[in-house]
Structure formats: structure tokens, C-alpha cells
Amino acid sequence: MNDKRILYVSSEVVPYLAENEVSLHSYELPKMINEVGGQIRIFMPRYGNINERRHQLHEVIRLSGMNLVVNDMDMPLIIKVASIPKERIQVYFIDNDEYFKRKATFSDEEGVLYSDNDERAIFFAKGVVETVKKLNWVPDIIHVHGWMASLLPVYLKHYYKDEGIFGDTKIITSVYASDFEGMLDAELITKLAYDNLPQDAISKYKEPIFTNLMKATIDHSDAIIIASENLSVDLTKYIETSKKPFLPFTPKETFKETYLDFLKNKVQ
Numbered sequence: 001m002n003d004k005r006i007l008y009v010s011s012e013v014v015p016y017l018a019e020n021e022v023s024l025h026s027y028e029l030p031k032m033i034n035e036v037g038g039q040i041r042i043f044m045p046r047y048g049n050i051n052e053r054r055h056q057l058h059e060v061i062r063l064s065g066m067n068l069v070v071n072d073m074d075m076p077l078i079i080k081v082a083s084i085p086k087e088r089i090q091v092y093f094i095d096n097d098e099y100f101k102r103k104a105t106f107s108d109e110e111g112v113l114y115s116d117n118d119e120r121a122i123f124f125a126k127g128v129v130e131t132v133k134k135l136n137w138v139p140d141i142i143h144v145h146g147w148m149a150s151l152l153p154v155y156l157k158h159y160y161k162d163e164g165i166f167g168d169t170k171i172i173t174s175v176y177a178s179d180f181e182g183m184l185d186a187e188l189i190t191k192l193a194y195d196n197l198p199q200d201a202i203s204k205y206k207e208p209i210f211t212n213l214m215k216a217t218i219d220h221s222d223a224i225i226i227a228s229e230n231l232s233v234d235l236t237k238y239i240e241t242s243k244k245p246f247l248p249f250t251p252k253e254t255f256k257e258t259y260l261d262f263l264k265n266k267v268q
Contacts, residue, residue, distance in 0.1 A: 001033055001036045001037060001038040001260060001263065001264070002036070002037035002038070003037065003039060004033070004039065004140050004141070004263075005038070005039045005040075005138065005139045005140045005141070006030070006033055006038055006040050006139060006140065006141045006142075006143060006263075007040070007041050007042075007043065007128075007132065007137075007139035007141070007142045007143070008026060008029065008040060008041070008042045008145065009042075009043045009044075009128050009141050009142060009143070009144050009145070009149045009152055010022065010023075010028045010042065010043070010144075010145035010146050010149055011044065011045070011105075011145065011146025011147060011148035011149050012026060012029045012044065012105070012145075012146055012148075013026040013042060013044045013091060013136065014026075015055070015084065015085075016050045016055055016082075016091070017029070017047070017049075017050065017105065018179065020177050020259055021177070021178060021227060021228055022132045022145050022146045022176055022227075025145060025174060025216040025227060026042065026044070026145045026146070027084070029143065029158070029259065030042055030086060030089055031087055031089065031158060032256055032259070032260075033086065034087065034088070035076065036091055036260065037195070038081055039169050040089065041090060041092060041135075041137065041139075042089065042091045042092065042130045043091075043092045043093075043131070044091065044092075044093060044094070045093065045094050045095075045099075045100055045120070045124050045148060046078075046092035046093035046094060046095035046100050046234075047100055047104070048100060048103045048104070048106050049103045049104055049105065050093070050108075055082050056083075057080045057081070057082045057093060058080060058081065058082070059078060059080050059090075060080065060081050061078045062127070062134075063131055063134050063135070064077060064078045064079045065077070065134040066130060066250050068126045068127060068130065070119050070121055070122050070126075070191070071119060071122075071191040071194055072192045072194060075096050075098060075099070075123055075157070076096060076097075077094070077096065077123075077130065078094075078095040078096060078097075079092060079093070079094065079095070079096075079097045079131055079132075079232055080092070080093040080095055081093065092131060094123070094124050094127035094128060094175040096123060096127075097194050098249070099116065099120045099123055100117065100120070102114070103133075104153065106148070106180065107180075112179075112188055113180060113181075113182055113184070114217070115164065115185060116149070116185070116232065116233065117184050117185070118185045118187075118188040118191065118208065119134060119185075120148065121147075121148050121149075121150065121151045121184075122151060122155075122191060122192075122195075122223060124148060124149065124151075124152075124156065125149070125151040125154075125155045126159075128149075128152060129152070129155065129156065129160055129163075129166075133151070133163070133165065136165075137150050138165045138166070138169070139169055139171065140168070140169065140170070141170050141171075141172060141263065141267060142169055142170070142172070142222070143171075143174065144171065144172065144173040144174065144217065145173075145174050145175075145176070145177070145227075146176065146178065146203050147180065147210060147213050147214065150173070150213050150214060150217040151192075151217075152171075153171045153217050153220035153221050154192075154197065154201060154202070154216060154217065154220045155195075155197075156169075156171060156220070157171075157201070157210070158196075158197045158198060158201055159195050159196070170222040170223065170267050171220070171221045171222050171223075172218050172221060172222065172223045172224070172225060172263075172267060173218065173223075173224055173225070174224075174227040175214055175217075175224060175225070175226055175227060175228070175231060175235060175239065176227045176228045176231070177228035177230050177231050177232065178228070179210045179256040180210050182209075183208045183209045183210075184205060184208040184213075185208070186208065188205050189203075189205040189206055189208070190194075191201055198210070201219075201220070202216070204216040204219075211232065211234060211235060214235055215235070215238055218238060218239060218242055218244070219242075221244065222244065222245075223244055223245040223246065223247075223262070223266060223267045224242065224244055224246040224247070225226040225238050225244070225247045225259075225262070226239060226246065226247065226248050226249045228249065229249050229250045231249070245262075245266040245267065247259070247262045247266070251260045
């Protein structure tokens with residue numbers, strides 16, 4: 001893995017958010033690759049419940065300042081960066097006051113999903129790609145974690161398909177059991193169509209429930225990792241029959257060796 005460039009794009013990462021399967025994997029895997037000589041970057045949303053002072057986030061002026069169009073609206077992109085203590089790992093935060101200033105991640109105090117989570121996911125996907133382009137840091141592999149990041153493979157395969165710098169980049173998605181109740185805005189498919197994503201690529205978003213989001217992401221990924229032992233039978237079967245290279249659930253004790261082998265031998 002020496003000098004291999006891997007971009008980790010995640011909904012959640014420790015130490016910036018609470019520990020769960022997604023946030024822990026999104027920290028442990030980059031750390032693992034960093035230790036074996038790989039080059040890594042991490043991207044996540046800058047939710048309002050992340051303490052900027054404690055974690056020493058600061059805005060990167062040279063990367064901020066552009067506007068991203070989401071459903072025919074111009075939304076300013078702000079990029080912030082921090083370093084994970086003791087790890088020499090940089091984390092880039094995609095920020096926008098309209099989408100990420102509120103003091104929670106995905107839902108309000110009553111547990112109700114934010115009505116604009118679909119637009120937040122679109123903004124996050126576009127923000128990651130546009131920032132990577134500005135950094136001129138071309139990843140060999142993009143590894144996606146969490147449903148808020150799940151639109152990235154779809155956008156890379158269609159909206160950004162003519163961007164030459166991603167021509168050889170492979171996309172891995174880790175699929176977790178971290179579900180959400182209900183569904184995202186029913187107009188998500190219309191918002192994706194606004195960006196000229198083909199209908200056959202976005203048909204699963206007609207009913208934007210968690211399972212359908214993940215199935216669409218699997219369709220647009222080059223390889224899959226089953227990251228939860230209790231992943232639903234439906235999603236497990238979908239992965240197993242996808243004809244894509246996939247890594248079955250692997251216990252933490254043996255995951256490092258298995259993951260490195262998967263990257264070297266299955267993600268071509």
C-alpha cells in the first residue's frame with residue numbers, strides 16, 4: 001500500500017462525533033493505511049454539534065468560496081480542516097450554514113429526520129469532489145462510509161464522468177446496518193434529475209428509504225465491504241448477487257490483514 005492514495009468519505013468520524021460502527025471504522029481504516037505507508041485524506045460534513053474550538057478546525061480560504069448548485073439554488077461551499085491528534089491525519093470538513101449549522105447530525109430533538117437531508121447529501125457529494133479537484137490530489141481509491149455519503153458514487157459515475165482526473169479511481173463502499181426510519185424527501189429523484197443523472201441510474205430513489213439508497217450506491221461502486229454483522233438479509237443478498245468484488249463481514253481481530261488483502265487483490 002506504499003504511496004497508495006485513498007480518500008475516505010464518511011458521514012461520521014471519531015473523535016469529532018460519538019462512537020458507532022461508521023465513525024469508528026472511518027477513523028480506524030485511514031489510521032491503518034497511514035501506518036503501512038499509504039496516503040490518505042478524510043472528508044466529512046461539518047455538523048453544528050462538532051466543537052470547532054476543541055478540535056481546532058479552521059477554514060481553508062483557498063479552497064472555500066465557490067458555490068454549488070443544489071436543486072437550482074446556489075449554496076456557498078466552506079471548507080474547514082483539522083488534524084486528528086497524534087495521527088498526522090488531516091480531516092476536511094464540508095460546511096454550509098444553511099445545511100450544517102444546526103446542532104445535530106441527521107435528526108431533530110424528537111428524532112425526526114431533517115427534511116433537507118437529501119439536499120445535504122447532494123451538497124456533501126459535490127463538495128467533496130470539487131474540493132478534491134482544487135487540491136489536485138487524485139485518489140486511487142475512494143472509500144465511502146455512511147448513508148449521508150452514499151450519493152458520492154452516483155455523482156462520480158454520472159455527473160462527474162467526464163472529469164479525467166477520476167478516470168482510474170475505484171470506489172469502495174462499506175455497507176452498514178445503521179438505518180434511519182422513514183425516508184428522505186420524496187422529491188430527491190427530481191433533484192437528482194435536475195443534475196441530468198440518467199433515469200435508470202436513479203430509479204431506486206423513487207422511494208428514498210435507507211435500503212434503496214444503499215442499493216443505488218452498491219450499483220455505482222466497484223467493490224463492497226459488508227461492515228455490520230447484522231446487515232439485513234435483503235442488503236446482504238443484494239451485495240452477494242451484485243457480481244462485484246465484496247468482502248464479507250470480518251471480525252475486528254482479523255480485519256486489518258483481510259482489508260489490506262482486499263485492497264491489493266480485489267480492487268483493480
